[in-house]
Amino acid sequence: MDVHNAILPGNFDEEIYMDLPLGYHIHIEQHEGEKLGNQKGAFTTILVYVNDIIIGGNSQREIDLLKAHLHRKFKIKELGPLKYFLGLEVARSSTGINVCQRKYTLEILRDSGLLGTKPASIPIELNHKLSHTTNEFLQDPTTYSRLIGRLIYLTITRPGITYAVNVLSQFMDRPSQAHLHSAYRILRYLKGSIGQAIFFSSKSSLHLKAYSDSNWAACPKTRRSVTSFCIFIGDSLVSWKSKKQVTISRCSAEVEYGALASTSCEIVLLLGLLKELSIDHAQPAILLCDNQAVIHITKNPIFHERTKVLSRSRI
Structure with a gap:
């Protein structure tokens, strides 16, 4: 309306x-x-x-x-019936709801002059070393800032570019040619998957399942780690995040515990939202993590030097 x-x-x-x-x-x-x-x-x-x-x-x-x-x-x-809302294209069927931003993606590619570009297979280079540089600054940073802002909005339906956009958004104060080149790489990746969307299945169970991960000391300048998680209701992805942690961790286990805490907060928020929508979620939510140190400490909370910080947090 x-x-x-x-x-x-x-x-x-x-x-x-x-x-x-x-x-x-x-x-x-x-x-x-x-x-x-x-x-x-x-x-x-x-x-x-x-x-x-x-x-x-x-x-x-x-x-x-x-x-x-x-x-x-x-x-x-x-x-x-809802079909288009603030750049979101919504399509319904008996199997579920499909939400994409195809038109919005094409507008970004057109405005950047990359409609005819060669597609890229990944949105950001593996083991990239992007940081604040001291040369090759862009004379007009507004173009870069506007592009990153549009990409941030695009992450609503494209979780695959969330990490890359999060990295590039850290350089909007003084972007360089290298940062702009990496932003164009994201556009080249989008060129190869313009119609990709988020699908909410109508036949999926209403059970929350979350996956948590982290990247220890990912920032080469501040040594801060990155928290990442994705949360599903049944088979449908409903929440995801990739963001730098606010503190510096001394071991990978501590980083994983921080990521698990952030994921747990998001789960609690979603459970509250389901309750507000009168949707019963009786079974416990599932939270998965692949860090062996955290798994072993959870099963056997022994105390030693590498887990001193974690033990103090529990106390």
Whole structure:
């Protein structure tokens, strides 16, 4: 749905931010003798971005009643079933929902002049040594910053470029030709997989399963490590992350424990979201890690010099 005149004309001297107050709920009034919004077991979710609205739920009746309520309060244009929203292309079938950003990807390639480029097999070179350099700075860094910003938005449906984009976003203050060349490599990778998408299966079980990993001392300058994880609901990927840790770790086991902690926080957040959507998740979530040191310490929490920090954290 689209709200007319959501952005009123006018000149402002400062930026204005608005947010719903804590505990705010939409009260659907009775209309034409009906008692609305009380269907047992039904829930309705509204996603609002400025003047664009997505409505979802498990009861078509409740959705229709909510739309009628909004129509009485505001001038709203109904655009039908969700197909395109903020660059996201949504396709439905009996097997599930497919979400991609093909049009958005083509726009990035066109604006960068790389529509006819040769595709790359991987988004970033293996064992890269990218860092802040002292020469070959870009005269106009805005082009690089804008490109990285667009790639960050593209990670919504392209988790495969998340790590590469995370690395390149660290150099937006003083980008060089080497950084721009690496950004173009990501575009060449996208050229070979423009239609790749995220698929949410309708036949998958509603069971959270998470995979956690890390890269110890990945940053050559700060020696900070990288946390990475991906979380599935059944067979559908719903959350992923690749980000530098805020502290410097002295061993790989400590790094893995930090990554596991971050992944656990995301699992708790998703469990809370499922509960809010009235989705029962009775079984425990599964968290997997491949670090042998962490696995052995978990099974046998012995104390020695290399695990002193971890032991103190548990105390």
